[in-house]
Amino acid sequence: MLQLIRKDLMLQKNTLLIMLPLLVVYIALNASATILSGVLFTIAITMQAFMLDEKRQIHILFNSLPYTRKEIVTSKYIGVFCFTGLVLLTILIANLVIHGESPTWKELLFILCLTTLFFSFSLPFSYRFKSQYLLFASIGTFAAYLVVINVFIPNLHDLIREVVAFLLAMEQVQLYVLVGCALVIVYILSWLLSIRIYEKKMF
Amino acid sequence: MENVIELKQVHKSFPNFQVKDLSFSVKKGFVTGFIGGNGVGKSTTIKMLMNLLQPDAGTISIFGMNYNKHEKEIKQRIGFVYDENVFYEQSTMLDMRSIMKSAYAKWDDELFHYYVKEFELPIKQKIKSFSKGMMMKASLALALSHHAELIIMDEPTSGLDPIFRRELLDILHSFMQDGEKTIFFSTHITTDLDRIADYITFIHNGELMFSKEYYQIEEEYAIIKGATELLDRDTEKEFIAIRRSNHGFEALTSNKAQASHLFGDSVLLEKPSLEDIMYYTKKGAEGGAAINT
Amino acid sequence: MQIIISNSSNEPIYEQIYSQIKRHILTNELKSGQALPSMRQLAKELDISVITTKRAYEELERNGFIYSVVGKGSFVSEQNNEMIKERKMKVVEEQLLSAVQNSKEIGLSLNELLDLLTMLYREEL
Numbered sequence: 001m002l003q004l005i006r007k008d009l010m011l012q013k014n015t016l017l018i019m020l021p022l023l024v025v026y027i028a029l030n031a032s033a034t035i036l037s038g039v040l041f042t043i044a045i046t047m048q049a050f051m052l053d054e055k056r057q058i059h060i061l062f063n064s065l066p067y068t069r070k071e072i073v074t075s076k077y078i079g080v081f082c083f084t085g086l087v088l089l090t091i092l093i094a095n096l097v098i099h100g101e102s103p104t105w106k107e108l109l110f111i112l113c114l115t116t117l118f119f120s121f122s123l124p125f126s127y128r129f130k131s132q133y134l135l136f137a138s139i140g141t142f143a144a145y146l147v148v149i150n151v152f153i154p155n156l157h158d159l160i161r162e163v164v165a166f167l168l169a170m171e172q173v174q175l176y177v178l179v180g181c182a183l184v185i186v187y188i189l190s191w192l193l194s195i196r197i198y199e200k201k202m203f
Numbered sequence: 204m205e206n207v208i209e210l211k212q213v214h215k216s217f218p219n220f221q222v223k224d225l226s227f228s229v230k231k232g233f234v235t236g237f238i239g240g241n242g243v244g245k246s247t248t249i250k251m252l253m254n255l256l257q258p259d260a261g262t263i264s265i266f267g268m269n270y271n272k273h274e275k276e277i278k279q280r281i282g283f284v285y286d287e288n289v290f291y292e293q294s295t296m297l298d299m300r301s302i303m304k305s306a307y308a309k310w311d312d313e314l315f316h317y318y319v320k321e322f323e324l325p326i327k328q329k330i331k332s333f334s335k336g337m338m339m340k341a342s343l344a345l346a347l348s349h350h351a352e353l354i355i356m357d358e359p360t361s362g363l364d365p366i367f368r369r370e371l372l373d374i375l376h377s378f379m380q381d382g383e384k385t386i387f388f389s390t391h392i393t394t395d396l397d398r399i400a401d402y403i404t405f406i407h408n409g410e411l412m413f414s415k416e417y418y419q420i421e422e423e424y425a426i427i428k429g430a431t432e433l434l435d436r437d438t439e440k441e442f443i444a445i446r447r448s449n450h451g452f453e454a455l456t457s458n459k460a461q462a463s464h465l466f467g468d469s470v471l472l473e474k475p476s477l478e479d480i481m482y483y484t485k486k487g488a489e490g491g492a493a494i495n496t
Numbered sequence: 497m498q499i500i501i502s503n504s505s506n507e508p509i510y511e512q513i514y515s516q517i518k519r520h521i522l523t524n525e526l527k528s529g530q531a532l533p534s535m536r537q538l539a540k541e542l543d544i545s546v547i548t549t550k551r552a553y554e555e556l557e558r559n560g561f562i563y564s565v566v567g568k569g570s571f572v573s574e575q576n577n578e579m580i581k582e583r584k585m586k587v588v589e590e591q592l593l594s595a596v597q598n599s600k601e602i603g604l605s606l607n608e609l610l611d612l613l614t615m616l617y618r619e620e621l
Contacts, residue, residue, distance in 0.1 A: 003305035010301070011291065052291065061289040064253050065306040066278035203255045233546060376540035397503075401547035416547055421508060474506060 004075035012049045019045050024094045034103045038091050038111035046083040059203050073194045080119045116183050120190035127197045205231040207353050207385045213261035222247055227404050227414040232382045236400035237389040244409040245389040249357045282351030284342045286358040296326040307349035318344035335362045356388035360395050372399050393477035412484055425459040429470035444487035455483035501542055513552035521561050521572055532570045
């Protein structure tokens with residue numbers, strides 16, 4: 001299974017060599033958007049890695065190699081953390097070197113939470129449907145989002161920013177633990193669901 | 204004799220097609236050719252053998268083990284070749300080598316480089332730029348480099364030129380030398396089989412027609428040619444299917460001895476090709492024994 | 497050892513191999529004790545399936561022309577002259593028996609048959 005994760009990292013070598021420096025440049029230009037850039041870069045890099053494997057032929061390849069379907073799915077769920085870790089590390093180092101200060105641990109944790117949440121939903125979706133539908137779904141969601149902020153709540157963006165600021169400002173450790181636990185449970189449920197979906201899949 | 208693959212009463216249903224009550228075995232140390240027309244269940248069966256599909260009922264055992272409990276052990280010992288490119292489009296042979304190498308415990312770099320050299324494969328060129336023949340050689344090199352005991356191939360010769368088909372048979376002959384290896388491959392190019400296949404497994408419409416030694420087919424089956432007057436309700440029963448024309452009839456029998464006894468010297472008896480057998484079996488299954496032209 | 501296979505012949509390939517190896521043995525071209533190529537080796541060289549050579553070897557072994565040692569391969573048997581003679585004798589007997597049967601069917605008497613046989617033997621016909 002470790003081999004599968006290593007394979008994802010290896011295949012993304014080129015993407016990483018482009019995306020991570022890009023992230024550094026982005027941080028150098030704009031120090032304030034750590035969370036947004038962190039989440040976007042993590043999602044972009046990880047999705048790129050996963051979409052490569054979405055082809056029927058590649059499913060056939062890995063299912064013919066000595067791996068179980070459980071391992072194939074699990075490797076993706078662990079892979080998410082590897083890619084997130086790489087992005088967080090880049091953010092940390094780039095901020096330290098360029099701006100001489102590290103982002104708060106809360107910010108980093110927040111990125112981790114958001115990506116975890118994103119993949120909890122997108123991974124089972126990708127296993128159930130094809131990747132291009134995920135793209136359609138994302139575009140659909142994004143369009144809906146645009147409509148919502150423009151028509152109904154023009155200040156949604158500000159609202160979100162406030163909520164984020166509120167969450168980051170919060171001091172209660174208990175609440176963090178609670179949110180953390182909830183996310184872990186969601187992620188595990190998502191993992192179990194993906195395994196169930198993938199084990200029934202036909203190629 | 205030891206069986207490497209054993210299928211027992213395997214069923215698999217799809218909305219418009221099903222594999223019914225499929226039971227056969229593949230003997231260790233031999234080459235089994237898996238024949239049948241297009242869309243009769245060859246690929247479905249191969250996918251079930253690779254656990255890409257699970258049967259609805261029945262059991263499949265490979266090396267005496269089943270996929271529920273021993274998926275990884277089984278697949279460690281199988282080399283696979285498909286008729287489509289199952290590799291990453293952007294990857295080279297070197298990239299694929301590292302993926303395969305990390306998957307197989309017995310991967311052998313020396314062997315891999317031997318095959319790469321033997322097949323004249325460019326290892327740094329992207330696989331998607333390979334010709335059909337090169338792609339096949341690449342799949343074969345990757346399938347043979349981890350000391351697999353069983354090679355499963357889906358239509359390996361389709362789309363290959365005759366010269367390379369002959370080369371492929373040579374490679375397979377060499378692979379079989381130690382008597383420990385087994386090959387199971389599907390094909391609809393039956394002329395490849397008489398040079399390599401020890402056993403023939405023939406399916407039609409998701410059902411097994413027969414699975415037997417190649418020479419047994421020649422001994423049991425025959426094409427009978429004769430004058431149409433010889434045909435009547437009784438004699439027609441001897442045939443799997445009959446092809447009539449204005450100039451006589453041609454028919455396939457699965458009981459050469461009896462037909463020879465029945466018709467004696469009044470007919471011509473010929474050795475049937477596998478294509479003859481496939482053709483007449485299909486016609487016979489489609490409705491009655493009569494084919495009029 | 498030369499073996500020529502015809503794919504267009506009506507004679508099964510295993511029989512072609514069988515009779516050619518047998519001839520090599522009977523003409524002493526293959527000496528007793530001499531090793532034959534392995535079944536798989538021969539199959540590869542003749543570009544035919546292993547089961548075909550296997551069948552030819554089995555047949556040769558059954559008729560006492562060769563013997564096999566597990567793990568070592570197949571070897572030409574000691575060709576005992578008495579044994580060969582005995583075997584041939586049996587074949588002659590069988591052939592004569594069918595000649596007798598055919599003669600009886602068409603009412604050929606023993607004397608007539610003997611005359612015919614004598615002429616055939618002396619190659620007078």
